[in-house]
Amino acid sequence: MKIICIGQNYRAHIAELQHEVPEQPVFFFKPDTALLLRNRPFYLPEFSQEIHYETEVILRISKVGKYIPEKYAEDFFDAVSLGFDFTARDLQRRCVEKGLPWEISKSFDQSAAIGRWIPKAELPPVSALHFHLNLNGNKVQDGFTGDMLFGVPRLISYVSQFMTLHMGDILFTGTPVGVGPVRIGDRLEATLEGQDVLRCGIK
Numbered sequence: 278m279k280i281i282c283i284g285q286n287y288r289a290h291i292a293e294l295q296h297e298v299p300e301q302p303v304f305f306f307k308p309d310t311a312l313l314l315r316n317r318p319f320y321l322p323e324f325s326q327e328i329h330y331e332t333e334v335i336l337r338i339s340k341v342g343k344y345i346p347e348k349y350a351e352d353f354f355d356a357v358s359l360g361f362d363f364t365a366r367d368l369q370r371r372c373v374e375k376g377l378p379w380e381i382s383k384s385f386d387q388s389a390a391i392g393r394w395i396p397k398a399e400l401p402p403v404s405a406l407h408f409h410l411n412l413n414g415n416k417v418q419d420g421f422t423g424d425m426l427f428g429v430p431r432l433i434s435y436v437s438q439f440m441t442l443h444m445g446d447i448l449f450t451g452t453p454v455g456v457g458p459v460r461i462g463d464r465l466e467a468t469l470e471g472q473d474v475l476r477c478g479i480k
């Protein structure tokens with residue numbers, strides 16, 4: 278399986294990182310070793326002094342597809358949840374400055390926390406999902422998928438031009454504004470349409 282992550286997909290978040298608004302979707306990968314499942318804790322790695330949370334709507338790909346037209350994209354995922362795209366912001370900044378790939382800042386072990394899957398049919402349309410993150414009980418991210426720069430049909434269609442999607446692949450759809458650092462002892466709790474789907478303690 279592969280974990281495909283969309284970057285820079287919410288305007289206010291692009292502004293907070295002072296990135297440029299992209300003309301096409303931007304994506305990168307995390308390997309299967311990045312998976313952090315079942316609300317397990319995240320251990321701060323020694324190679325970064327600035328790990329950020331990024332709360333994102335994630336989709337579970339449910340069938341094989343290549344060159345998927347936008348109008349059929351909905352048929353290619355069956356469940357939705359939230360994930361944390363843990364990011365070593367200090368390393369990412371250095372990579373971006375030098376025009377280098379981002380992997381060391383984005384694709385390390387445990388950098389993809391995955392929440393409990395909810396069948397798509399039990400949720401509002403993927404273009405109208407509300408989600409938020411509480412950090413130690415305080416709301417720090419408040420997202421709405423209707424604010425995406427590139428909506429889910431466009432993302433699936435775009436990515437599938439370049440690579441075949443397989444059953445079990447996971448698509449991270451980008452984070453809204455409000456990202457920030459985590460510290461030992463922090464508690465992250467993310468809700469999707471009012472349902473508790475993902476928790477993570479920082480160790």
Ligand code: MG
Nearest residue numbers: 331362451452
């Ligand atoms: Mg992200």
